[in-house]
Amino acid sequence: MRRLNYTLSVCILLVSHGYCAHSEAKSIDKKDYQLINVAEEDDENTKEIRIRKDEFDEIVGQLQGMKTLLENMKQNFDSRLTEMQEKIAALEKEKKQLQENKIATVKVDSNNLKARTTNETKGQNTIPTQTSATTTSPSPTQTDTEFTPPPTSTASTNQPSSTESEKWSPTQPLALWSAGKNYMNISFDGLFAAAGSTAKDLDKIETGGHDPNQRGFTVQNLETVFDGAIDPYFKGQSVLVFQIDKNGASSLEIEEAYLTTMSLPLNLQVKAGTFFTEFGRLNPTHPHTWDFADQPLINGRFFGPDGLRNPGVRLSWLAPTDNYTELFLTAQNSQGNTAFSFRNNNSIRFGHASSADPGVRSMEDMLYVPRIATSFDLTEEQTLLFGSSAAFGPNSTGTDKNTQIYGLDMFWKWKSRYASGGFPFVTWQTEVMARRFEAGSSSALPDETMNNWGAYSQIAWGFKTRWVAGFRGDFVDGEKHATDPLGFERWRLSPNLTFYPSEFSKIRLQYNYDDILGNASTEHSVFLQFEFLLGAHAAHKF
Amino acid sequence: MKMKIKSFVYLCFLFAIGWTSVAYAKLNIVATTSELGALAKEIGRDNVEVINIAKPTEDPHFVDAKPSFIVKLNKADMLIEGGLQLEIGWLPPLVASARNQKILPGNHGHLIVASTGIQVLEVPTSLDRAMGDVHPFGNPHFMLDPLNGEIVASHICDRLCQIDLANCDYYKENLKIFTKRLDQKLSEWQKAMEPFRGTKVVTYHKTFPYFAERFNLDVVGELEPKPGIPPSPTHINTLVPMMKNKGVKLIIIEEFRERKIPEFVAAQTGAKVVIIPIMVGGLKETNDYIALFDYIVKQIISALKS
Numbered sequence: 001m002r003r004l005n006y007t008l009s010v011c012i013l014l015v016s017h018g019y020c021a022h023s024e025a026k027s028i029d030k031k032d033y034q035l036i037n038v039a040e041e042d043d044e045n046t047k048e049i050r051i052r053k054d055e056f057d058e059i060v061g062q063l064q065g066m067k068t069l070l071e072n073m074k075q076n077f078d079s080r081l082t083e084m085q086e087k088i089a090a091l092e093k094e095k096k097q098l099q100e101n102k103i104a105t106v107k108v109d110s111n112n113l114k115a116r117t118t119n120e121t122k123g124q125n126t127i128p129t130q131t132s133a134t135t136t137s138p139s140p141t142q143t144d145t146e147f148t149p150p151p152t153s154t155a156s157t158n159q160p161s162s163t164e165s166e167k168w169s170p171t172q173p174l175a176l177w178s179a180g181k182n183y184m185n186i187s188f189d190g191l192f193a194a195a196g197s198t199a200k201d202l203d204k205i206e207t208g209g210h211d212p213n214q215r216g217f218t219v220q221n222l223e224t225v226f227d228g229a230i231d232p233y234f235k236g237q238s239v240l241v242f243q244i245d246k247n248g249a250s251s252l253e254i255e256e257a258y259l260t261t262m263s264l265p266l267n268l269q270v271k272a273g274t275f276f277t278e279f280g281r282l283n284p285t286h287p288h289t290w291d292f293a294d295q296p297l298i299n300g301r302f303f304g305p306d307g308l309r310n311p312g313v314r315l316s317w318l319a320p321t322d323n324y325t326e327l328f329l330t331a332q333n334s335q336g337n338t339a340f341s342f343r344n345n346n347s348i349r350f351g352h353a354s355s356a357d358p359g360v361r362s363m364e365d366m367l368y369v370p371r372i373a374t375s376f377d378l379t380e381e382q383t384l385l386f387g388s389s390a391a392f393g394p395n396s397t398g399t400d401k402n403t404q405i406y407g408l409d410m411f412w413k414w415k416s417r418y419a420s421g422g423f424p425f426v427t428w429q430t431e432v433m434a435r436r437f438e439a440g441s442s443s444a445l446p447d448e449t450m451n452n453w454g455a456y457s458q459i460a461w462g463f464k465t466r467w468v469a470g471f472r473g474d475f476v477d478g479e480k481h482a483t484d485p486l487g488f489e490r491w492r493l494s495p496n497l498t499f500y501p502s503e504f505s506k507i508r509l510q511y512n513y514d515d516i517l518g519n520a521s522t523e524h525s526v527f528l529q530f531e532f533l534l535g536a537h538a539a540h541k542f
Numbered sequence: 543m544k545m546k547i548k549s550f551v552y553l554c555f556l557f558a559i560g561w562t563s564v565a566y567a568k569l570n571i572v573a574t575t576s577e578l579g580a581l582a583k584e585i586g587r588d589n590v591e592v593i594n595i596a597k598p599t600e601d602p603h604f605v606d607a608k609p610s611f612i613v614k615l616n617k618a619d620m621l622i623e624g625g626l627q628l629e630i631g632w633l634p635p636l637v638a639s640a641r642n643q644k645i646l647p648g649n650h651g652h653l654i655v656a657s658t659g660i661q662v663l664e665v666p667t668s669l670d671r672a673m674g675d676v677h678p679f680g681n682p683h684f685m686l687d688p689l690n691g692e693i694v695a696s697h698i699c700d701r702l703c704q705i706d707l708a709n710c711d712y713y714k715e716n717l718k719i720f721t722k723r724l725d726q727k728l729s730e731w732q733k734a735m736e737p738f739r740g741t742k743v744v745t746y747h748k749t750f751p752y753f754a755e756r757f758n759l760d761v762v763g764e765l766e767p768k769p770g771i772p773p774s775p776t777h778i779n780t781l782v783p784m785m786k787n788k789g790v791k792l793i794i795i796e797e798f799r800e801r802k803i804p805e806f807v808a809a810q811t812g813a814k815v816v817i818i819p820i821m822v823g824g825l826k827e828t829n830d831y832i833a834l835f836d837y838i839v840k841q842i843i844s845a846l847k848s
Binding site for chain 2: 061064065068069071072075076078079229232235260262263264267268269318320321322323324326373375376377380383385413415416417418419420421422465466502503504539540541542
């Protein structure tokens with residue numbers, strides 16, 4: 001009992017002493033320019049350290065610095081620990097799987113990868129065992145020694161999906177395709193329109209294959225895009241387009257599929273495959289990026305309903321100048337429906353007979369498209385881009401009969417330096433094109449050369465976040481021997497208003513005033529267009 | 543004739559040498575946002591030329607991939623990217639057009655600062671765009687935590703050392719100076735913010751979780767109903783009573799946001815609107831990374847004090 005008393009009193013003494021020392025330090029802390037006594041108690045003798053206030057402050061500052069540094073290190077450590085744990089879990093999993101399969105050599109191919117990732121995300125029952133494994137496994141070294149890596153392990157641990165999918169929870173959808181976690185991005189874009197028009201056959205006045213083509217509803221474009229890096233040297237993209245035509249028949253077309261080089265020397269870049277020809281601004285782009293519900297008349301006239309595209313190669317060179325200047329040279333096949341003004345059996349021949357056979361016989365049968373583009377930043381907020389293109393190739397009205405198309409394009413954009421969500425902005429885009437078409441003589445018609453031209457100019461004004469107002473003017477001159485509005489001289493005015501609920505959807509209302517001079521008629525059309533975009537779509541160029 | 547060719551070749555040679563020596567006089571660094579650029583300048587100082595892509599005053603999610611940036615990337619020795627898909631809408635086409643091997647992903651000249659060391663907040667467990675434009679790898683506004691700035695600075699230093707070994711000591715020295723200054727400043731900021739610990743705030747977009755965590759603010763809601771979706775009347779109608787209930791004192795918005803709705807909500811709830819630059823260089827007072835936080839902390843404190 002007495003002993004207990006003793007110990008108690010000693011304790012009380014110690015506590016009170018400690019408290020005193022503390023309060024003393026505190027009270028002195030408040031006074032400026034005073035010496036601070038830091039009493040440090042040893043077992044036998046007390047030491048007194050005298051330091052100045054500013055020195056003390058510095059020490060405190062340093063300590064705080066150390067504290068933050070330590071916090072920082074802890075954060076770092078924590079994130080690494082979780083990373084490690086994830087890796088361990090992945091390895092454990094793999095081991096288990098190997099044991100289950102009892103197959104020593106597993107080929108690592110794409111099929112396997114797919115199967116495994118679905119397995120991981122599907123296998124709800126395997127997840128709890130996994131997490132328990134991570135918590136019970138005390139150190140990464142131990143599991144390392146336990147685990148003898150199979151020959152495939154190095155390849156499989158490199159897959160980003162194997163570590164990422166460990167965080168799976170039952171609420172998570174099967175996110176097999178998402179940016180950065182997979183070898184390719186996939187996206188799907190749907191573009192639809194509802195149309196009303198004074199013209200009975202809308203497709204007799206609309207020139208584009210993806211334009212609204214009838215009163216009522218049109219499925220304009222269902223576009224699936226795959227893109228990603230092929231390897232360190234190439235990037236690949238493919239665009240598959242599904243369409244449902246006027247009669248309800250579905251069709252599938254490979255709109256584009258090409259690779260782009262990433263590491264050629266001398267500022268060169270090659271694009272190879274089948275792709276939209278880089279002629280002007282609008283031709284190389286896809287319908288869902290357009291500012292209007294239909295394509296300009298001139299594009300339809302010269303490049304046909306589906307735009308100018310074909311299998312081929314494009315070489316481009318970025319000039320080492322201070323402002324952007326790029327030279328392009330494209331060589332493509334000149335036959336088929338997508339080389340409208342060139343060699344194709346369905347295209348315009350102005351009544352002339354087709355005589356050329358559609359194969360490529362020599363270099364002269366190719367389509368050559370040079371282009372130069374240059375850009376200036378006028379101010380911090382304004383950018384101007386000029387381009388000049390030409391397309392040379394044979395047409396199908398006879399041997400040595402050629403088509404030449406020349407184009408000038410201009411794009412100007414203003415965007416506020418306080419832009420939020422990309423708004424407000426104003427863009428102005430204009431293209432002028434001219435064509436020289438040599439037609440060979442046929443039974444009814446003599447040798448003749450036809451020159452045509454056309455232009456469009458459009459303004460889009462993002463006046464408020466999510467809202468864009470647009471206005472476009474179109475003009476094309478009349479083609480010789482033309483029989484319908486698709487060939488008549490005409491001009492068109494198209495105001496529109498677009499609402500973007502988010503960057504992945506839009507609703508657009510457009511009115512077309514169509515003055516067809518060739519048969520002295522006017523047509524009025526109204527389109528309501530809507531678009532949705534699923535998945536990770538590749539970013540668009542300027 | 544032979545003489546002529548010889549002199550021509552000689553001239554070409556001279557030109558080439560001159561050009562390369564000029565080009566290598568300083569390291570050209572392109573940073574996607576200005577805070578990354580500012581840190582690169584702190585570490586590289588006289589050895590580097592820094593160009594930023596996003597304007598310090600604009601929404602960094604939506605930047606135009608202007609052709610002039612292609613030229614700048616073409617001549618860059620290093621590209622610094624924040625990562626976490628902040629730049630996904632505009633950087634990839636620029637890099638693809640730049641024809642510069644140095645800055646291709648995976649090479650020394652391409653630094654994604656969020657790839658290591660940063661503790662990323664708000665990593666979604668599921669991907670669903672019905673939840674708004676959520677960044678699949680987590681919130682990318684990590685530079686608003688000074689300690690993350692410190693981590694990023696050390697990443698930049700490491701990379702500069704890899705690219706330019708000869709000046710490694712210089713970069714390390716600069717890093718040391720910068721870190722020391724930042725640490726000192728951070729304790730000052732934290733001290734200044736200490737009286738306001740736990741203050742409830744509402745922000746426009748999820749831009750400030752890192753800042754709030756470091757400086758002990760409590761973000762209780764956003765004006766946006768979902769990330770990237772502008773404020774809707776229904777959302778504001780539920781937000782206002784909630785803010786009154788919880789006693790929210792501050793509405794923090796970025797410089798580029800519209801002011802009408804924040805001011806309306808402020809008038810309804812008695813909270814104060816604070817406009818904060820989130821990138822270096824948006825204002826005269828925020829021309830470097832430390833000055834940016836000086837300004838932000840000053841703004842918040844003066845709003846809370848009054």
